[in-house]
Structures are given as C-alpha cells and as structure tokens.
Amino acid sequence: MQKGAISIITGIILSIFIVVLVILLVMLIVFKSSPESSVKDFFQKQEEVKSFVGDIITIETSDATKVRISEISLPGLITKSYNIEITGGIRFTYKGDESVKFIPMITFFDITSKDYSIRDIDNLNAVYEKDVVIELPKNKEKSIYSIRFDNVVSPHFLLNENPLQDCSNEKTGCPMLLYQSFKFGNYKVKLENLHNRLYVVDVFFNQAKNPCFATFSIECEDDIKYVTLIDKHFCDEGLNSACSANFNLCGGAVSIDLIGKGDQGTDCASNIAHKVVINAVDGKKWEPKDFVTLSIWNVRKEPNSDKSCVESREDRFLQECTKDFLASITMPVCEVNGKNMC
16 A cells, blocks of 8 residues: 555656656757847947947948848848948048057848948049958048948848738738748838747647747837747647737737648748738838948957957957947948839
8 A cells, every 4th residue: 555655656756857857848948949139239239338438430421321232142042142332421430549440341130241342432433442441540530432242141031011912811821931021011020030849738648749939020110029929720729829919019009820730831941931910000100121230340450460350250250359349330221122212
C-alpha cells in the first residue's frame, strides 16, 4: 500500500516537473524568436548622447533635398538591391577645435551601407566621385550637392500602396511576404517577423503543435503597435493564443486577422502569410512613407593601425565604433522608381 502511494506521489512530482520543464522550454523559444531591436533605436540613442555632450557636427537639408530610390531586381533571390540617392544639397556644419575627416553611410530598414559616391555642390556637372573622405577644418561648414549609395542589398520591401488583392475581404484576405508593408488609409501595416513556436496542447498525451507565428507592426503618425498572431484554425483547435487583433490608435481603428489553413496558411519556411485580413478606418491624416537615415562617422586612425574603426569593421561597426559617430538625420523617401511619393 505504501509502495503504491509512493509511486503515485512520484508520478505526480514527475508530471509537475515535466510541465514546468515544458513551460520553461516554451518561454525560451518565445524569447529567442522575439524580433530584434530596430537599428532606428541605435541612432536615436546616439543622438541623445550627442545632444547631451553638445553638437559638434550638424547635418542640414533644404526644401530642395530629396531622397530617390530605384529598385534593382535580383532574379531568383529573396533579397532586393536598391540604389539610393540624396540630391538637392546637404550641409555639414562643424564646431570643433581641430579638423575632422568623416565618411557618410546610409541606413535603409536595418541595413547600413558604406558604398557611396558624392558630387560637390561647386561643380554640378562633375561626375560622382567614389569613396571620397570629407574633411572639414575647425569651425567651418561644407555643402555637397548629392550622395549616392549603390547596391544596398536588403530583404525588406518598399512600401506598397496597392496590394494585388483586396486585403479587407474576410473570405480570401491577401498574401503578405516577410518584410512587406502595405498602406491602408492613414496606416502602414508591415509583416515584421515569422517564426515557429512549439505549443504544447497536452503534456500527458505528448501532443504538441508547431504553428508559424506572424508579427505585424501597425504604424500611424504618432504611434506604432506590434502584435503576434497565428492562423485562426489553431485558435479553433484550442491553442490559447491570438489569431486576431484590434487597435485604436491615432483617432482610428485597425484590425488584423489570419484566416489561412493548410497549404494556404502562414508558412515560415516560405516566408509568407497567405491570408491576412486587414481593415483600417479613420485615423489622423498621414501619408505613410519609407525612411532612410544618413549618418556620418569619424575616420581617425585607430592606435597601431592604418585604418579607422569603421573601415576595419565590416559588419560590426554599429556595435564597436560608437565613439566615432558624429551625426545623423532621417529623411522620407520621396521618389521610388521615378514615381513621386511626397
């Protein structure tokens, strides 16, 4: 009798241990699959630091300054390539006590490129000069007419104003690819992330599902919200997660539903949510746009090296060269493939 009781207690303890272990595992997977922090946050933090210690260099544009982007198709590849040109004049004003040399970089979505060419404002007929280091004497300013960044490769899509299908159709929805964004009235909705997540249905009968979760951003002029959803049929099957979301922001409302199932469901392997239903009403007047961030970086040589920090770090300079950050400015994209967007 005692042995039987001990066995029952042991079984209960073991079951509790398994449940706790599974919960911890799910939490770990959820944490690992969370979207990475935006590069936008990096520049915001750097600007906050710069404003605290005092602006040494400022970047100014004029009403004539315009950001142009042309998309280059890459057959057979998910990634896309963009040529980005900032024209109409950019002025750098320097207040330091010693001369400074710097180079410009462009950040488009979460990709930062150093492949640039510039055209001086004193000679508009001149051709673009590649990889020119800009130098400013102390307490001086310099203007250049345009900067061009070629072959900026990114998996992200430019904002699409007209989806191919009616996304408000509650029976069919519309497909959205990973990193694709659509304009809905005064809102911008983007598919930010797709990730599988282990979901335990019944630990005692070893039942588990591994649905594809989709994370969306809903942006208006003054706010941005994020939500992670799964296809509706998983909710119908008892998974305790969200398959739809409703937001009230910027004086209007936006709803998102995932209605796919089977081969028309949200597919992490193919980077697509096949059936997304989106409705947006009212909201504060706003024209959604894509943005680029122009930043400039000191190219002073590192100790015992003939290269600067940003020149010697291929992909890690944002993390390792913050001491050489000088200034940045974020600008809307006003022309895409020859079409005016502003």
